[in-house]
Amino acid sequence: xxxxxxxxxxxxxxxxxxxxxxxxxxxxxxxxxxxxxxxxxxxxxxxxxxxxxxxxxxxxxxxxxxxxxxxxxxxxxxxxxxxxxxxxxxxxxxxxxxxxxxxxxxxxxxxxxxxxxxxxxxxxxxxxxxxxxxxxxxxxxxxxxxxxxxxxxxxxxxxxxxxxxxxxxxxxxxxxxxxxxxxxxxxxxxxxxxxxxxxxxxxxxxxxxxxxxxxxxxxxxxxxxxxxxxxxxxxxxxxxxxxxxxxxxxxxxxxxxxxxxxxxxxxxxxxxxxxxxxxxxxxxxxxxxxxxxxxxxxxxxxx
Numbered sequence: 001x002x003x004x005x006x007x008x009x010x011x012x013x014x015x016x017x018x019x020x021x022x023x024x025x026x027x028x029x030x031x032x033x034x035x036x037x038x039x040x041x042x043x044x045x046x047x048x049x050x051x052x053x054x055x056x057x058x059x060x061x062x063x064x065x066x067x068x069x070x071x072x073x074x075x076x077x078x079x080x081x082x083x084x085x086x087x088x089x090x091x092x093x094x095x096x097x098x099x100x101x102x103x104x105x106x107x108x109x110x111x112x113x114x115x116x117x118x119x120x121x122x123x124x125x126x127x128x129x130x131x132x133x134x135x136x137x138x139x140x141x142x143x144x145x146x147x148x149x150x151x152x153x154x155x156x157x158x159x160x161x162x163x164x165x166x167x168x169x170x171x172x173x174x175x176x177x178x179x180x181x182x183x184x185x186x187x188x189x190x191x192x193x194x195x196x197x198x199x200x201x202x203x204x205x206x207x208x209x210x211x212x213x214x215x216x217x218x219x220x221x222x223x224x225x226x227x228x229x230x231x232x233x234x235x236x237x238x239x240x241x242x243x244x245x246x247x248x249x250x251x252x253x254x255x256x257x258x259x260x261x262x263x264x265x266x267x268x269x270x271x272x273x274x275x276x277x278x279x280x281x282x283x284x285x286x287x288x289x290x291x292x293x294x295x296x297x298x299x300x301x302x303x
């Protein structure tokens with residue numbers, strides 16, 4: 001087993017692992033103790049998180065935790081580069097904050113969850129998990145992804161336990177719709193199967209969107225079955241490096257209505273443009289993620 005530490009003080013803007021992984025950005029990491037989203041007021045603790053990754057096609061398991069000013073990792077591989085990539089440790093949070101507007105709500109959110117970073121999830125896993133996220137509580141979404149892993153994913157032995165890699169497009173494409181429904185995917189089952197088929201056959205790949213300007217990239221992702229503009233924005237923001245993307249989910253629409261009503265233009269495209277401009281353009285996705293997490297925790301215990 002490989003292991004290592006990363007000095008958090010050396011990261012521009014610091015780092016908060018729990019807020020990063022328990023802020024609704026990713027369903028591909030899970031807490032080892034199974035208590036995701038139960039301790040929202042105890043940020044900076046020593047909760048341990050697991051995920052899987054692939055290096056040259058081979059699956060590997062990865063564990064991370066934060067303690068004593070360091071980010072610790074253990075893996076079946078030398079995973080420091082993976083950790084830095086998946087948790088965006090090279091982002092300059094201080095510069096990102098300076099680049100966002102002078103706004104009381106943003107200031108409160110940045111102050112409360114200082115060190116929260118965006119994730120950079122693998123494109124296929126991000127795509128499938130956000131297809132599964134429609135009208136669903138986060139614990140159910142996490143549960144679906146774990147069921148997909150355990151049913152279709154390749155086993156990975158790690159630290160005396162057997163985990164499962166996230167299924168490949170080929171593995172999910174080979175699943176029947178009824179098998180997917182049995183995992184509580186419901187009406188999402190055919191969406192997941194058809195999307196996996198599109199990727200497995202080379203018809204389309206979510207990573208291809210990286211070649212396009214932002215709005216064209218969003219349109220390209222909506223070609224996948226079950227992907228609307230909001231899901232596409234989630235994939236762009238939390239996987240494909242479009243840090244200006246602002247997914248217009250229920251919480252952000254409520255935020256617009258209460259704090260930025262002039263940004264509501266009556267349709268997704270124009271409202272998206274308006275709120276992106278209001279939140280600072282280039283890093284609007286960072287700003288909205290802080291606002292989402294702050295308001296959700298300040299006003300509700302439900303996710």
